[in-house]
Amino acid sequence: MDRKKFLQKGLLGTGMFVAAGSVGNVIANEIDELKTLETSPAPDALGFNHIPNTKSDIMANTVLHKANTRGQANHGWLNSHHTFSFANYHNPERMHFGVLRVLNDDRVEAGMGFGTHPHDNMEIISIPLEGDLEHKDSMGNVAVIRKGDIQILSAGTGITHSEYNRNKDEQVKFLQIWVFPNKRNVTPRYDQLSLKLEDRHNKLQQILSPSADDAGVWIQQDAWFNMGNFEKGTTQQYTINKKGNGVYAFVLKGDISIDGHALNTRDGLGIWDTDHINITADSDAEFLLMEVPMVV
Numbered sequence: 001m002d003r004k005k006f007l008q009k010g011l012l013g014t015g016m017f018v019a020a021g022s023v024g025n026v027i028a029n030e031i032d033e034l035k036t037l038e039t040s041p042a043p044d045a046l047g048f049n050h051i052p053n054t055k056s057d058i059m060a061n062t063v064l065h066k067a068n069t070r071g072q073a074n075h076g077w078l079n080s081h082h083t084f085s086f087a088n089y090h091n092p093e094r095m096h097f098g099v100l101r102v103l104n105d106d107r108v109e110a111g112m113g114f115g116t117h118p119h120d121n122m123e124i125i126s127i128p129l130e131g132d133l134e135h136k137d138s139m140g141n142v143a144v145i146r147k148g149d150i151q152i153l154s155a156g157t158g159i160t161h162s163e164y165n166r167n168k169d170e171q172v173k174f175l176q177i178w179v180f181p182n183k184r185n186v187t188p189r190y191d192q193l194s195l196k197l198e199d200r201h202n203k204l205q206q207i208l209s210p211s212a213d214d215a216g217v218w219i220q221q222d223a224w225f226n227m228g229n230f231e232k233g234t235t236q237q238y239t240i241n242k243k244g245n246g247v248y249a250f251v252l253k254g255d256i257s258i259d260g261h262a263l264n265t266r267d268g269l270g271i272w273d274t275d276h277i278n279i280t281a282d283s284d285a286e287f288l289l290m291e292v293p294m295v296v
Helices: 002-009 020-029
Strands: 062-063 071-074 078-082 101-108 113-117 123-130 133-139 144-145 149-154 159-165 174-177 189-194 205-210 224-230 237-241 245-253 256-258 262-263 270-271 277-280 287-294
Touching: 101 159, 101 245, 123 133, 123 245, 133 149, 144 149, 149 205, 159 270, 174 287, 224 237, 245 256, 262 270
Parallel strands: none
Antiparallel strands: 062 270, 071 078, 078 101, 101 174, 113 159, 123 149, 123 174, 133 144, 133 159, 149 189, 205 224, 224 287, 237 277, 245 270, 245 287, 256 262, 256 277
16 A cells, blocks of 8 residues: 555544534533544644644555654643544544554543543543553443453443543553444443463463454454563564554554564554564563554
């Protein structure tokens, strides 16, 4: 896929985060992810708070997003970095990577959180990195997730939920990931799973797939997520599960190389039109691989 086609696919991404019927609840929540996207006379040139966007490094079949080029929204209680356009951060070259719509790197202060708000027709994955994140939803689920856990909220026909830092004396850090589903208006579903961290030591641990019978949680999409915690010098090849899918790698800490591309902490790299990638840990490193369909 050439650069022009890749950008065209990116521009098909949607900035809608709530259903039209739920707009009445948005103002009361005052949560950044639910606010209307603000534009200016020159939206192509402006990002969050009207800071000029940085260009993505787009090559023949890869796109590189360095950590310091992400959008950022710092509300005091919430400090969020956005790999893709989200709320008041808008970059036409960063609408999505295939069906991967949102990759937010969130830090929530002690005792704070997101009040009750709606979602529909989105697969929402939360991966805690530090601290305790409390979840409540309209299906009656009340749960706490911690590092080593993964949570899936399949919004389907519509749900409301809230997320809070359960602790009063420390931050909670987590990844919030949104994936477009391959089937709309399904019955909403919640699931979470505790994973063995040792199962990702110097190897890839599958944490998500399209099948309820496979390792990890499952979602309504032909997507596979893996996490690795590699010592320096560890190498591994990852093989694409479904022809036509791409892989987006996100480095949680340390340095890795993928097919010759050097990545550092919080860098992201998307690769498509390939059947495998080669990963090398250039230092002790922790990272997430997200294999997703490239056509929305």
